[in-house]
Amino acid sequence: MATGDGSDYFSSYSDLSVHTLMLKDKPRTLAYKEFIDKNKFLFQNKVVLDVGAGSGILSLFCASAGAAMVYAVEASNIVDLCNEIVKCNKMEDKIKVIKGKIEDVELPVEKVDIIVSEWMGFYLLHESMLDSVLFARDKWLSDSGMMIPSHATLYLTPVNMSKYVTENFRFWENAYGYDFSPIQTISMMSTLQQPVIECIEPKQCMSDPEIVHEFDLLTTKVEDLKSIQNNLTFKMTKTGLVHGFAAWFDVYFGSPTVSIPPSVSGQDLPRVHLVTLSTSPMVEATHWKQTIVFIPVSASVDEEDSLSCVLELTQDTSNPRLYNISIEMLDDQSGSEEDEEDEEDVSDHPLPCDCGSAKCLLISALMQKYDEEQTALELEAEEMDACAATEAARNMDLVENSGTHSVNGNIKE
Numbered sequence: 001m002a003t004g005d006g007s008d009y010f011s012s013y014s015d016l017s018v019h020t021l022m023l024k025d026k027p028r029t030l031a032y033k034e035f036i037d038k039n040k041f042l043f044q045n046k047v048v049l050d051v052g053a054g055s056g057i058l059s060l061f062c063a064s065a066g067a068a069m070v071y072a073v074e075a076s077n078i079v080d081l082c083n084e085i086v087k088c089n090k091m092e093d094k095i096k097v098i099k100g101k102i103e104d105v106e107l108p109v110e111k112v113d114i115i116v117s118e119w120m121g122f123y124l125l126h127e128s129m130l131d132s133v134l135f136a137r138d139k140w141l142s143d144s145g146m147m148i149p150s151h152a153t154l155y156l157t158p159v160n161m162s163k164y165v166t167e168n169f170r171f172w173e174n175a176y177g178y179d180f181s182p183i184q185t186i187s188m189m190s191t192l193q194q195p196v197i198e199c200i201e202p203k204q205c206m207s208d209p210e211i212v213h214e215f216d217l218l219t220t221k222v223e224d225l226k227s228i229q230n231n232l233t234f235k236m237t238k239t240g241l242v243h244g245f246a247a248w249f250d251v252y253f254g255s256p257t258v259s260i261p262p263s264v265s266g267q268d269l270p271r272v273h274l275v276t277l278s279t280s281p282m283v284e285a286t287h288w289k290q291t292i293v294f295i296p297v298s299a300s301v302d303e304e305d306s307l308s309c310v311l312e313l314t315q316d317t318s319n320p321r322l323y324n325i326s327i328e329m330l331d332d333q334s335g336s337e338e339d340e341e342d343e344e345d346v347s348d349h350p351l352p353c354d355c356g357s358a359k360c361l362l363i364s365a366l367m368q369k370y371d372e373e374q375t376a377l378e379l380e381a382e383e384m385d386a387c388a389a390t391e392a393a394r395n396m397d398l399v400e401n402s403g404t405h406s407v408n409g410n411i412k413e
Contacts (some may be wrong), residue, residue: 016078016081019054019055019078021287022054022118022287023055023057023240025282025286025287026126026276026284027284027285027286028277028286028287029057029120029276031251031253031275031276031277032058032116032118032148032277033061033063033148034273034275035148035253035254035273035274035275036061036062036064036065036148037061038273038275039065039254039272039273040066041066041270042114042146043062043065043066043067043114044065044066044067045066045067045068046066046067046068046113046114047067047068047069047070047071047109047111047112047113048062048067048069048070048071048111048112048113048114048115048116049070049071049073049114049115049116049136049140049141050062050070050071050072050073050108050116050117051073051102051115051116051117051119051129051132051133051136052073052074052075052102052117052118052119052129052132052133053072053073053074053079053082053097054074054076054078054082054118055081055082055085056072056082056085056086056095056097058116058118059072059082059086059091059095059097059116060085060086060089060091060095060268061094062114062116063091063094067072067094067114068092068094069095069096069109070094070095071096071098071107071109071112072086072094072095072097072098072101073098073099073102073105074097074098074099075099075100075101075102077101082097083097086375088186088396089260093215094346096108101132102132102133102135102136103132103135104405107140108406109140109261110140110142111140111142111145112140112141112142112145113142113144113145113146113147114145114146114147114148114302115133115136115137115140115141115145115146115147116147116148117129117133118134119132119133119309120152120249120251120288121251121288121321122195122197122289122291123154123195123247123248123291123313123323123325124152124154124247124249125154125225125228125313125323126195126321126343127321127322128320128321129230129321130215130220130225131222131225131320131321133147133217134217134220134221134222134225135222137217137218145219146218147217148253148254149217149251149252149253149277150216150217150218150252150253150254150255151213151214151215151216151217151251151252151255152214152215152217152250152251153213153214153215153217153247153249153250153251153252154211154212154213154214154228154247154248154249155209155210155211155247155248155249155250155280156209156210156212156232156245156246156247156311157206157207157208157209157210157213157234157245157246157409158205158206158207158234158236158242158244158245158246158299158301158307159204159205159206159242159243159244159245159246159292159295160199160204160206160239160240160241160242160243161202161204161243161244161292161293164196164198164242164292165243165258165298168187168191169184169187169188169191170184171184172187191294192294192296195291195292195293195325196291196292196293196294197287197288197289197290197291197292198289198290198292199281199285199290200246200281200290200292201281202281202282203279204246204281204305205237205246206236206237206238206240206242206301207234207235207236207246207307208233208234208235208237209280210232210233210234212228212230212232212247212311213228213230225315225320226314226315226320227312227313227314227315228312228313228314229311229312229313229340230310230311231308231309231310231312232308232309232311233306233307233308233331234306234307234308235304235305235306236301236302236304236305236306236307237303238303239301239302239303239325240300240301240369241298241299241300241301242295242298242299242307243294243295243298244266244293244294244295244302245292245293245295245309245311246281246290246291246292247290247291247292247293247328248278248279248280248281248288248290248291249279249288250276250277250278250279250280251276251277252274252275252276252277253274253276253277254273254274254275255272255274257265258317293325293327295327295329299329307329308329308330309314309328309329310325310326310328310330311325311326311331312325312327312328313325314326
């Protein structure tokens with residue numbers, strides 16, 4: 001489920017609409033603002049590194065909170081606009097904008113006190129900058145330095161997507177009175193191959209979420225990001241169909257163990273104000289929404305049933321910013337006898353079968369895809385044979401024509 005070679009990653013962030021979307025995402029932007037504004041004592045006279053500064057909003061927050069200097073590093077062409085925004089806000093003496101990838105730039109200081117970054121992507125890791133943020137931490141963060149955000153947690157839960165299935169799959173069975181099932185097949189195959197980014201409702205969650213992985217930004221290593229795997233078991237809280245799994249994340253600003261500067265003149269400083277930015281379906285929606293990974297065949301579950309799976313996230317070999325997602329259903333989930341009978345009945349159906357069950361639809365789709373590929377290969381082979389025959393005939397004509405001209409020439413001479 002990974003695409004692209006990453007060459008367009010930075011160019012995509014030159015698009016102003018991307019930054020408009022993020023700036024207008026109030027839960028996202030206000031979480032950073034709240035933490036920085038309510039913990040100004042942490043920023044007083046500190047040197048801050050903003051990794052992937054974008055439009056510069058986080059750098060402005062930090063400078064306004066009293067940072068001595070903020071180095072705003074941005075690789076895309078939005079950096080020019082960031083510079084203009086800094087000047088418009090008369091922050092040139094506190095914010096230095098640097099263009100380039102964090103892995104390539106040099107800072108005029110050996111160490112920084114704080115690293116701030118909005119690095120999160122869909123399901124936390126998709127196209128995220130976490131590798132780059134950890135690189136910056138290892139190279140520039142002081143031993144007593146602070147990461148903002150400081151922690152992150154990735155969650156997963158089984159979900160019912162009946163409305164989505166009806167609107168996107170079943171619709172094609174009768175589109176204005178006509179059978180558009182060929183589009184249904186293509187739509188189903190595409191959805192099975194790529195995650196879907198959707199806002200779901202809490203009632204669609206079939207169980208409480210389980211933690212896939214927890215990240216401590218001070219200790220997580222780049223190597224830890226290459227592959228993340230976890231065996232998860234969910235206890236159903238309702239009866240219904242499971243069409244796939246929804247992933248979301250929370251990030252945390254500050255922690256009870258965050259480094260606090262020594263008190264001034266013996267006076268105690270205020271406690272750190274902690275902030276959580278959640279992308280859960282239980283709270284106000286963000287531009288990350290939730291990530292839905294469909295399973296090939298929906299599962300019928302009852303309340304109190306258990307559903308087990310193995311989730312694996314693996315960095316794409318050609319582009320580490322993208323991940324391949326694998327969800328393997330385990331055989332130990334409970335199910336009713338009726339479900340087992342239905343499964344047995346379906347297995348006895350002819351191939352292909354147009355009964356409309358999820359499994360038969362999937363099998364039909366796979367068979368059709370195979371037939372289409374085989375037909376395409378056969379046509380390609382026929383075209384190649386035809387081209388070869390045409391080329392041979394053309395060469396023969398050239399030879400014959402060449403011989404005739406030579407004879408005529410000789411006669412003329």
